Amino acid sequence: MKPEPSSPCSCGSGVACQDETQKARRGFLGVAAAGLAGILLAPGVRLIEVAQAATPAGATAGASPKVRWGMLVDTTKCTPGCNACVTACQTENGLPTQPGPTDAQWIRKIEIKEIKTGKAHSLPVMCQHCAEPPCVDVCPTGASFKRADGIVLVDKHICIGCRYCVMACPYKARSFVHEPQTNQKPDVPRGMGTVEGCTLCVHKVDKGESPACVQACAAAGYGAIAFGDLNDPNSEISKRVAQYSTRQLREDLSLNTGVRYQGL
Structure with missing residues (x-):
């Protein structure tokens, strides 16, 4: 009987495929980004809270280079x-x-x-x-x-x-x-x-x-x-x-x- 492959993947090739590797990398980056987003900018202010803050009614989405x-x-x-x-x-x-x-x-x-x-x-x-x-x-x-x-x-x-x-x-x-x-x-x-x-x-x-x-x-x-x-x-x-x-x-x-x- 042949031994089981040590690094099985979803495609059954016995070797971790490129898609699996990319998924793992994306998962790691997502966790890392979430961790960084929690870093304090100032007491009580975090990046993740700034990013999730809703834009007030009537407010501009950001500074426009068309305006002076x-x-x-x-x-x-x-x-x-x-x-x-x-x-x-x-x-x-x-x-x-x-x-x-x-x-x-x-x-x-x-x-x-x-x-x-x-x-x-x-x-x-x-x-x-x-x-x-x-x-x-x-x-x-x-x-x-x-x-x-x-x-x-x-x-x-x-x-x-x-x-x-x-x-x-x-x-x-x-x-x-x-x-x-x-x-x-x-x-x-x-x-x-x-x-x-x-x-x-x-x-x-x-x-x-x-x-x-x-x-x-x-x-x-x-x-x-x-x-x-x-x-x-x-x-x-x-x-x-x-x-x-x-x-x-x-x-x-x-x-x-x-x-x-x-x-x-």
Whole structure:
């Protein structure tokens, strides 16, 4: 009697066939992927939970390279002394309402005056969401990155707090978190030892809403900030950029900013 084959397979050939091997490999990879998915990204957050999270109603499935989100600030409508946009940003993102010297401030109001004419302007300054962001160029870990739709963000999971991006930003739009954070907003995680800045309220944009500063400016009756898709010729912001003379801050740097100013 012939001995039984030591490695039987389903096809009866006596040798493990290629199909069986491929099935085994796929099974192993599936187990490995499930194991990796359980790795903690941050306390209480796991990859598998992120992957299984349902997309909210009205939200976009992901950043589209066909879109370029941007803002247009009409300085002729921006009123000196009005801080509606600043207050809204602080409230929406869980920032200190009375920021100290080392506290984060994602948007600030500044007053400028033209030397020759004496003409004064009041305008908000925040991350300009550059098409060629210097903060991304200098980041050693890739924590500073630009989404496909032009929004520049910081991945807090891999930010090491080196602050190279803070030094590279010509708009002073990046802040370093010095203290432990409490009472954080669920949609806006913040962490000590990391860098942060204006996100264009990406958590609202992905739900089809405008940033908090835009909504607050409109509610205050000024309507000085327009938000929309710079790539869409039919959007309000694109029409206004085409119709009126607009400028970028530090145009000499050729960064192609997503925030434009009218009336400067």
